[in-house]
Amino acid sequence: MRLIATCPEEIKPVLAAELGELGAADLRFLYRAIEFDATPGLAYDLHLRLRTASRLLRVMKEVPAHSAPMLHSQVRRLHWPEWFDARHGFMVETVGVEADGTMTAKQVVTQVREGVREAFAAAGKSPPRVDTDEPKVVIVAHLSRGRCALSFDTTGKSLHKRGYREAGHPAPLKETLAAAILRIAGYDGTQPFLDPMCGSGTLAIEAATVAVRKAPQIHRRKGEFHFEWLSDFDRALWRETQDRVRGEKLDAPPAPVLASDIEARYVDMARKSALKARVERYLRFETARVQDVEPPAEQGMLVTNLPYGDRIGGDEDQVRRLYAEVGDVLKQRFAGWSAAILAAEASPYRTIGLKPRRIVELMNGSIPCRLLLFDLYRGSRRAPAPREHEDASSPATTPC
């Protein structure tokens, strides 16, 4: 199978490392995506385990598409009736249409949709109905330089949807971004973990699943992955893969996973999400100010996402004070730990006052951020005071 794993562009190196560890080889780098070949067994395994990919596509064919009629006639010649059953509703999505410029998205959708339906009719079958609400089959048409790659989206719901999220926090991280942050920080589940500003608990819940080796999508129900609706779906191999992956889960994390927040309602929310993710018993939650937290072990990893902006960050002076206090806590109490702190690029993150070992640029949704990586030891060198103009432009309204 020719597969494509998609992700935000800046996450690509992290996804590549993850794919490599899970057994994918010969990776080809595309814009916001990585292509590779896989056996059906590896493909099933990746759907269950991948933490940093947004979705997986299975490329069926690439056809010339210099015009709408050409695309139409190419699509109708393909073996759609062999690939999926006419009883399943389907829809067509497009990628790359704007960059290619030869056709509009609507034209591509129409040509592919009608071409698929005609292929069924030509095979003497009634054409599948179009279903844009709950399609079982999603065809992705990727147009680039006069060619169109036609794929099935085999994931169904995006892989960031782990199925546990409680609604209500104003600034939750996407689960796939949380997973990427943990990987960049070097968290492998064997170190004590703490998120002292946990909000809805995304980082801590992801950390707990890493710690007990629990595959992020192992709870998806029958039929939720869209590869299950393709004709060559191998149910026996899928069951075997699920059983093997389930069997790798540990009974307990090798090291504690802790999460706290100043707001009791967010701690409650995080606890409920952890319960739904079935990792609640591996986590310790507390309502506490970051200024008061004590390290639960001599060494470990603190990973957090700083508040910023109107909704949770307070005004600019409060934010500066908070960041300076976070810096003091790290310096005075967390010697021997490492820390990974996600802060909005526009925030006064320099007032943390510690020199990062490394800075990684990441997007949190549409907000440019910095992931600051610190190794903390006694007398960690303070960074130079921020120059006035560097932080003066920080918009106080940007939520983090």
Ligand SMILES: C[S@@+](CC[C@H](N)C(=O)[O-])C[C@H]1O[C@@H](n2cnc3c(N)ncnc32)[C@H](O)[C@@H]1O
């Ligand atoms: C950006 S949010 C964290 C979002 C979280 N990563 C998630 O995925 O839901 C920052 C959190 O810091 C918390 N917070 C603000 N000031 C705090 C303080 N002094 N001590 C502890 N937590 C604080 C807020 O309540 C908020 O939930």
